[in-house]
Amino acid sequence: MLTGKVVLVTGASRGIGRATALLAAENHAHVIINYNRSEENAVELVDLIRGKGLQASLLKADVSSEAEVRDMFRAIREKHSSLDVLVNNAGIMQNNLLMLSNTELFDRTIATNLKGTFLCARYASNLMKKQGAGRIINLSSTIGLHGNVGQTVYSASKAAVVGFTKSAAKELGRYGITVNAIAPGFIETDLLKDLKPALREKMISNIALGRVGIPEDVAKVVLFLSSDLGEYVSGEVIVVDGCQIM
Ligand code: NAP
Secondary structure: OOOOOEEEEOOOOOHHHHHHHHHHHHOOOEEEEEEOOOHHHHHHHHHHHHHOOOEEEEEEOOOOOHHHHHHHHHHHHHHHOOOOEEEEOOOOOOOOOHHHOOHHHHHHHHHHHHHHHHHHHHHHHHHHHHHOOEEEEEEOOHHHHHOOOOOHHHHHHHHHHHHHHHHHHHHHHHHOEEEEEEEEOOEOOHHHOOOOHHHHHHHHHOEOOOOOEOHHHHHHHHHHHHOHHHOOOOOOEEEEOOOEOO
């Protein structure tokens, strides 16, 4: 479905990003695997993809750093001269009650989840404009749509991604660039590993499909939006949560 396309997935060393990159490669894209800290995991993924006779390369960059994002896009321009799909997946979730949340937590979360999305989309849209086509897919969250106790900062960062997505879609449509967001619910990744068992059970009991999501559930929707199947979809937020009863 993605033959000949160049796809950048930020935060592809683990979780949803990893599954997204793998599925894109299996659909014959050349995937660029961005990572920040988990080099071993990222190298393992590239080896796995290349071992299947498919194409992948690796680029380290902290998406919250303008200099590192600039260098990453310079490397993409030099190596590929084009970028067809950007998946703004890199994100962090550090929870605390509002009254206990410090400014450092706020700055760190916004820098990764929102500024990182902004920086990558800005550099990518410059490349895509020249091509007259492109897909930008931003990872939001159902928490950004509905809010949650203990997640004011994370929720704010993910709600901001929705506003960013809708405005960017309106602005970039004239260049043939679609911009969409995906709002996953409860997806089994490292992000949720510290969740208390009782809370986990309660959350599962609120999912109509009766199970936690897996990274591949989200990767499939990214694939749809990246491919020709999603060509007339822009400015949307697609919820992938197994029907959570809020
Ligand atoms: P995860 O398993 O914790 O993985 C996070 C990924 O983001 C890692 O690959 C990490 O790379 C990367 N990352 C973090 N900070 C980065 C930075 N500054 N620069 C570059 N990469 C960075 O998380 P996940 O569950 O897959 O979540 C992926 C996205 O989906 C996030 O945006 C998250 O908010 C969103 N989401 C997840 C869920 C869920 O239930 N899991 C629900 C809703 C939304 P390194 O390890 O290499 O640093």
